[in-house]
Amino acid sequence: MPTTIEVEIKRQNGPDGTGAVENFSIPYRPNMNITSLLGEIALNPVTKEGKATTPITYDSNCLEEICGSCAMLINGKARMACSALVDKMLEEGGGKIKLAPLSKFPVVRDLAVDRAVLFENLKKVKAWVPIDGTYDLGAGPKQAPQIQEERYPLSNCISCTICMEVCPQFNDVTNFVGAATIGQAKLFNMDPSGSVLKEERLRALSGDGGVQECGFAQNCVQACPKGLPLTEAISDIGRDVFVQKVKDFFRA
Amino acid sequence: MAAATPRIIVVGGGLAGLSAVIKIAEAGGKVDLFSIVPVKRSHSVCAQGGINSAKNLKGEGDTPFKHFDDTIYGGDFLANQTPVKAMCEQGPAIIDLLDRMGVPFNRTPEGLLDFRRFGGTLYHRTAFAGATTGQQLLYALDEQVRRFESEGKVQKYEGWEFLSAILDTKGACRGIVAMNLRSMELKTFPADAIIICTGGNGAIFGKSTNSVVCTGSAQAALYQQGAYYANGEFIQVHPTAIPGEDKLRLMSESARGEGGRVWVPKDRNDKRQPNSIPETERWYFLEEWYPKYGNLVPRDVATRAIHKVVYEHGMGLDGQPMVYLDVSHLAPERQHKLEGILEIYEKFVGDDPRKVPMKIFPGMHYTMGGLWVDFNQMTNIPGVFAAGEADYSIHGANRLGANSLLSCIYGGFVAGPKAMEYAKGLEPQQGDGGHAAELIRQQQYNNILLNNQGTENPFQIWRELGDTMTRHATIIRYNAGLREADQKIVELIERYKKINLSDKSQWANTSFAFARQLYNMLQLARVIVQGAELRDESRGAHYKPDFPERNDEKFLKTTKALYDDNSDAPKFEWEDVDISHIKPRPRRYDATA
Numbered sequence: 113m114p115t116t117i118e119v120e121i122k123r124q125n126g127p128d129g130t131g132a133v134e135n136f137s138i139p140y141r142p143n144m145n146i147t148s149l150l151g152e153i154a155l156n157p158v159t160k161e162g163k164a165t166t167p168i169t170y171d172s173n174c175l176e177e178i179c180g181s182c183a184m185l186i187n188g189k190a191r192m193a194c195s196a197l198v199d200k201m202l203e204e205g206g207g208k209i210k211l212a213p214l215s216k217f218p219v220v221r222d223l224a225v226d227r228a229v230l231f232e233n234l235k236k237v238k239a240w241v242p243i244d245g246t247y248d249l250g251a252g253p254k255q256a257p258q259i260q261e262e263r264y265p266l267s268n269c270i271s272c273t274i275c276m277e278v279c280p281q282f283n284d285v286t287n288f289v290g291a292a293t294i295g296q297a298k299l300f301n302m303d304p305s306g307s308v309l310k311e312e313r314l315r316a317l318s319g320d321g322g323v324q325e326c327g328f329a330q331n332c333v334q335a336c337p338k339g340l341p342l343t344e345a346i347s348d349i350g351r352d353v354f355v356q357k358v359k360d361f362f363r364a
Numbered sequence: 365m366a367a368a369t370p371r372i373i374v375v376g377g378g379l380a381g382l383s384a385v386i387k388i389a390e391a392g393g394k395v396d397l398f399s400i401v402p403v404k405r406s407h408s409v410c411a412q413g414g415i416n417s418a419k420n421l422k423g424e425g426d427t428p429f430k431h432f433d434d435t436i437y438g439g440d441f442l443a444n445q446t447p448v449k450a451m452c453e454q455g456p457a458i459i460d461l462l463d464r465m466g467v468p469f470n471r472t473p474e475g476l477l478d479f480r481r482f483g484g485t486l487y488h489r490t491a492f493a494g495a496t497t498g499q500q501l502l503y504a505l506d507e508q509v510r511r512f513e514s515e516g517k518v519q520k521y522e523g524w525e526f527l528s529a530i531l532d533t534k535g536a537c538r539g540i541v542a543m544n545l546r547s548m549e550l551k552t553f554p555a556d557a558i559i560i561c562t563g564g565n566g567a568i569f570g571k572s573t574n575s576v577v578c579t580g581s582a583q584a585a586l587y588q589q590g591a592y593y594a595n596g597e598f599i600q601v602h603p604t605a606i607p608g609e610d611k612l613r614l615m616s617e618s619a620r621g622e623g624g625r626v627w628v629p630k631d632r633n634d635k636r637q638p639n640s641i642p643e644t645e646r647w648y649f650l651e652e653w654y655p656k657y658g659n660l661v662p663r664d665v666a667t668r669a670i671h672k673v674v675y676e677h678g679m680g681l682d683g684q685p686m687v688y689l690d691v692s693h694l695a696p697e698r699q700h701k702l703e704g705i706l707e708i709y710e711k712f713v714g715d716d717p718r719k720v721p722m723k724i725f726p727g728m729h730y731t732m733g734g735l736w737v738d739f740n741q742m743t744n745i746p747g748v749f750a751a752g753e754a755d756y757s758i759h760g761a762n763r764l765g766a767n768s769l770l771s772c773i774y775g776g777f778v779a780g781p782k783a784m785e786y787a788k789g790l791e792p793q794q795g796d797g798g799h800a801a802e803l804i805r806q807q808q809y810n811n812i813l814l815n816n817q818g819t820e821n822p823f824q825i826w827r828e829l830g831d832t833m834t835r836h837a838t839i840i841r842y843n844a845g846l847r848e849a850d851q852k853i854v855e856l857i858e859r860y861k862k863i864n865l866s867d868k869s870q871w872a873n874t875s876f877a878f879a880r881q882l883y884n885m886l887q888l889a890r891v892i893v894q895g896a897e898l899r900d901e902s903r904g905a906h907y908k909p910d911f912p913e914r915n916d917e918k919f920l921k922t923t924k925a926l927y928d929d930n931s932d933a934p935k936f937e938w939e940d941v942d943i944s945h946i947k948p949r950p951r952r953y954d955a956t957a
Contacts, residue, residue, distance in 0.1 A: 126871050141609065145712075148610035154875060155823045157866045166867035167823075167875045171401075173575045175611045176708055178499055179405040194610075195711045220546060221872035231402065235514045240507035241466040246386055246777075252463035254475035264468040264493060267500055268704075271404055303466040 114140050114207065117198060118160075119149065121168060122212035123222050135160040146186060146193035146201065146211070147172050150223075170223035177337060180270030183277070184223045185212040190277040192337050193223075214277045227273045233293040237313045241306040253304045266299040266345060268338045275332035275342055287321030291332040291342040294323055298345040301352070314349070314356040323350045369394050370787030372780075373540055373555035375526045375582060377403025379498075379769060380752025381561035382505035383776025384783070389509075389517040393784050396553060397509070398521045398542055400577050404506045407563050407575040408772065411498020412705055413618030414480060414490035415462075415769040417455030421476055426487040428452040435767060436946050438484040438662050439732075439760025440904035440914065442595065442922070444942035447739055447757050451774040458773050459491050465504040468493050470701065480621045480701075484662040484764040495618055495704040501769055521553075525877060526582045529558060529589055529748055530802045536790070537747030538797030541806045545877055548870040550806050552799040556787035559741075559779045560586065560750040561772075564731035568885045568892070569838065570830015572728035573605055573614040583735050583754050584884035587891065591743045592736035592924045593934075594756035596888070597895035600763055600905050601838050603666035604689050605727030606713060612727030613712055615689055616705050617765040619722075620659040622698045624691040626650050626670070627721075628679045638688055638721045649673055654953050661953045664762045664905040667726040671839050674725075681723060688721035728838060730768065732759045732905065733892075736924055741779035742786065749783050751775030756922070761904025813879055818862025822879040825856050825863070829882075829889060837893050841908050846897040853889050857932075860886060891925040891934045898936060899923065916948055 117138045124131050137160040138152050147170075154167035171181040175194040182193040187205045201209045217225035269292055276282045276290035297313045300306035317323045323346060332342045370393045374381045377399035388395045399406065420426040432452040436445060463469060463477065469491050470478040479488040493500035512518040523545045530539040530552060539554040562582040566574025587593040604619065604626075605612040620626070627646045634641060650669055651658045661669075670687055674680035681687060691699060691706070699706065699718050709717045735743050735750040737757055742749050752772040759767065832852045836845035860883060867875050901915040902908050921938035928935045 125869065144609050151610060151823070155821065155827070164866060166869070169872045169874050173401050173405050173577055174407065174410050175576065176410065176613050177711065178496065178704075178708075179401070179407075179409050179575065181401065181405050197712075197714075224872060228402075231404070231510070234507075235510060238511070238514075240511045241464070241504075242511065243461075243464050243508070246390060246461055248457040248460065249464065251460045251477075255471055256475050257471040257473060260468050260471045264500075267468050267493070267503065268496060270409075270499075271402075300466065305464065306466050 114202065116140055117149065117202065118208045120208065120210045121222070123168070124213070124219050126221055127218055134165060142199065144198040146196045146198065146209070147175055147182060149198055150193070168223060169221040178270060180272040183214055183272040183274050185214060186210070190214060190274045190335055192272060195337065214273065216277050216282055217273065230271055230273055230276070230290070230292060233289045234296060236289070237293055237297045237316050238309045239293070239296040239300055241300065241303055242309060243305070255304065259302060263299055263302050265339070265341055266295050269295055269340055270338055272337060274335050274337060278331040278335040280329050280331070281325050281327045286325040288325035289317070289321050291346060294349050295340055295342055295345040298349050311356060314353045315360070317349060318353045318357055323353050326350070370556045370784050371396070371554065372783050372787060373398065373553060373558040374561060375540065375558060376406070376561035376563060376752070376754070378406035378408035378561060378563055378752060379502060379505060379772035380754070380776040381559070382502070382509050383773045384559045384561060384751060384780035385509050385518055386505065386512070387777055387780030388784055389512040391781060391784055395517070396519045396521060396555070398524050398526055398540070400523070400525050400545065402522045403509070403520070404503065406502060407578050408502040408769070409499045410573070410575060410614065411501070411769055412495045412614060412616035413482060413621060414492035414497045414766045415459065415501065416482065416489050416764070416766040417459045417491065417770065418452065418487070418489055419456050419459060419477065419479065419491070422479060422488045424487050426489055428455060430487065431455060431489060433946060434485045435764055436760070437951060438764040439762050440951050441760065441916070441920065441943065441948040442598070442903060442941060443758055443760030445945045446942055449945055451758060451771060454774055454777070455770055458770060462501060462504055465508060467500050467504045470494065480618060481660060482621050482765040483617050483660045483666070484657070486657070490621065490766040492618065492701070495616055495702045498769060526562070526585070527806050527880070528585050528802060529745065530798045531589065531745065532793055532797045535590070535746065537745055538793050539799060541802050543877070546872050548873055548876065550803060550810065552803050554797070554799070556790050557747045557749060557783040559783055560735060560748065560754050561752045561776065562754045564753040565885070565888060566728055566731070568829065568889050569728040569833045570827060571608070571610070571612050571834070573602060573612050579881040579885050580731070580888050581881040581884040584888040586735060586743070586745065586748060587925065588884070588887060588927045589745065590927065591745050591748060592926055593733065593888070593891050594736035594922050594924050595733035595895070596891040596925055597899055597923060598732035598761050598905055599728060599838065599892065600663055600730035600732060601667045601726045602729035603663055603670055603726050604724040605729070606709060606722070607686070607725050607727070608712065613708060614729065615709065615722060615724050617663070619689060619691050619702055619705065622691070622702055623694050624659065624689055626659055626666070626687055626689055628673060628681065628687050632679050638690075639692065639719070647679070656955070657953050662762055662764060664907070665953050667839055668907060670726055686723040686725050689724045690721035691717060692719055692721055726839060728834065730763050732756070732761065732763055736922070740782040741775055742782065747786060747790070749779045751779040761906060813863065813876065814865065814868050816861070816863050816865070818864045820859045820862045820864065822863050822865070822875065822882050825859055826882055826885070829853065829856055829886065833889055833892070837896055839907065841896050841906065842910065843897050843908070846893045849893045850890060850897070853886055853893065857886050887927070894934055895923045895925060895936065914951070920948065
């Protein structure tokens with residue numbers, strides 16, 4: 113049993129700041145996770161060398177892997193800090209833990225990054241059901257349990273953007289929207305009322321940065337903390353986009 | 365008269381806030397939505413088990429009135445009955461609406477909504493989406509708001525924190541001061557009315573099932589500006605949470621709704637693996653003590669039972685404060701409906717709850733009290749409305765499981781249109797309506813905090829606050845302990861004045877934002893412990909062994925705390941409870957009839 117936890121954290125004091133690494137040595141307690149480790153630093157913000165420093169800035173909220181806030185690179189791998197257990201991470205990192213911000217998003221400060229791009233993408237694919245209004249219109253359409261079973265896993269997407277971080281195609285060159293957005297397009301295309309916008313969603317995913325940018329690396333499905341069937345969604349949407357293009361060609 | 369298009373600010377983007385936003389946008393109002401986190405990451409996302417409504421799709425003869433009665437009885441008659449009745453009557457229409465928005469509710473083979481059982485009722489009344497219902501509901505409302513946002517009807521301010529309301533010379537609200545959590549800039553925003561939907565205050569207890577943002581800071585700021593804070597002493601401790609280093613992770617009541625059982629070995633020295641302990645050597649204490657409701661007694665009852673088994677009978681697992689919550693005997697299709705929460709347990713504890721019983725203990729979970737509101741969801745400050753967990757209405761002395769999601773949406777649906785109505789009748793403001801003065805007040809506060817010379821660390825003060833509150837103001841309360849807690853909080857407020865922030869920078873300074881919240885938490889903590897001390901009875905979640913009975917004659921009253929500037933402490937008033945529909949009767953879940 114170690115007496116201390118050795119942590120190396122990549123720090124940056126603002127979007128334009130340069131990166132610097134700080135090392136910390138935190139008293140060991142069993143059953144800690146990465147967010148409680150960061151809490152310990154806030155309680156006593158002193159580096160391993162004894163230099164006074166500032167608490168680490170990072171995003172977190174629910175601490176139970178459902179809000180999607182605390183994605184970061186832990187030992188070089190994109191994952192949620194709340195469900196990353198210190199004991200496991202120490203073992204994996206050979207007695208040391210390395211923390212860094214996600215690499216594909218602008219850094220706000222330290223481990224916090226700006227992931228607004230995902231929410232903008234969700235607007236592009238109209239990821240909603242266009243209901244007539246919130247007044248009482250009676251029950252919704254009946255839905256076979258099989259459809260619910262297929263929709264529910266896609267609806268578990270927590271917008272953590274890990275699928276985008278690990279995707280080799282998600283970069284400035286391709287403008288790829290990433291797997292999460294494609295999964296949401298499929299989710300709403302499958303809804304009996306949401307499907308009214310199906311054609312618009314498919315067209316939004318057919319141009320630059322659309323579904324065809326996927327290079328089938330399959331990193332997304334392996335890294336997704338919630339186990340979403342992302343590659344299945346990409347291939348389904350890819351097929352639908354193709355069919356839509358053919359239809360639009362003959363209609364034109 | 366005010367401008368033709370009312371301008372409303374909604375603070376908080378959980379279920380209540382988003383519900384209010386949708387109603388205002390739909391009615392043609394202009395709405396600005398403020399949230400500390402991107403709204404899709406709000407704490408509503410953590411709700412698990414489901415949402416109640418008496419749809420009566422199981423042929424049981426359930427009705428909105430029975431739902432109303434269960435809610436009032438479950439809340440030990442402390443809730444004003446008129447809004448509760450209205451909420452239960454609107455329940456079925458709210459479920460239908462959510463269904464139409466595309467929430468992936470579980471279905472019956474015929475394709476209708478499925479319903480499960482929950483605590484404090486004998487009916488299948490809880491619609492659910494696996495065990496992540498809050499997440500699914502939040503997303504559905506978030507999507508509708510995103511639609512309005514793309515149409516230009518809603519402006520989101522994510523990453524901005526509410527600091528205070530701007531009040532004019534007549535005391536009416538004319539806007540808010542908010543802080544940008546990246547640039548740390550303070551700015552005023554005009555509004556004809558504001559709606560506070562900022563959730564509960566779990567952070568006051570250090571570790572709870574709540575999210576990091578649930579500090580109660582916004583409510584406490586308004587309380588210090590003259591809003592009544594009601595029933596602060598009513599805090600729900602959920603019977604089944606996973607004890608953790610950083611927080612207590614909820615294990616939904618739906619685990620018991622689907623057939624999960626709570627037990628300990630009959631022999632406290634039994635060292636066998638739980639699965640090898642035969643049925644006859646297990647003590648299913650809830651089923652024994654409450655034969656009619658069994659494992660589905662209301663939360664306050666289950667929590668006290670677990671506390672008693674551990675601390676009075678000394679029967680905690682391995683002498684530790686834990687008991688088993690067992691779903692390992694359930695059929696795979698039942699376990700499948702609980703997938704979301706079983707995964708949480710597996711990830712954070714390491715054991716597979718499909719195979720071995722979970723180890724759980726009660727944890728602070730829900731804030732029944734909150735900003736006092738009238739039946740239109742307006743506080744006593746004109747133009748300041750509140751909805752959801754942030755207000756005190758609906759749940760009385762104890763909330764029933766799966767009623768929170770409903771109350772959030774109901775509250776937002778009332779507050780939105782009522783705020784519009786108020787705004788339309790509002791007289792134009794004189795001068796700047798108080799904007800400049802309030803901005804200066806908040807800037808001065810920031811300067812004090814940044815220039816303090818002391819040795820105190822805000823996170824250390826928070827830790828001590830949490831320890832004190834958990835020890836004295838959760839499951840069991842004694843007046844001596846509550847007084848000790850109040851003295852401790854006064855000491856912490858003094859020490860707060862000597863906080864020296866290690867980070868004084870003005871960019872994404874999270875410890876600075878936290879230090880601001882901490883002051884408000886300390887003020888609200890006093891409301892909780894003093895309110896609890898003054899209530900010499902036991903009712904719902906508020907339990908005093910020295911006063912074990914409910915006392916309607918003296919305490920069938922809403923506690924109202926008002927901040928007193930001179931003494932920097934709360935003053936208390938009491939208000940009669942609306943019992944116009946159901947006559948109070950003894951609350952006994954151990955009766956078999």
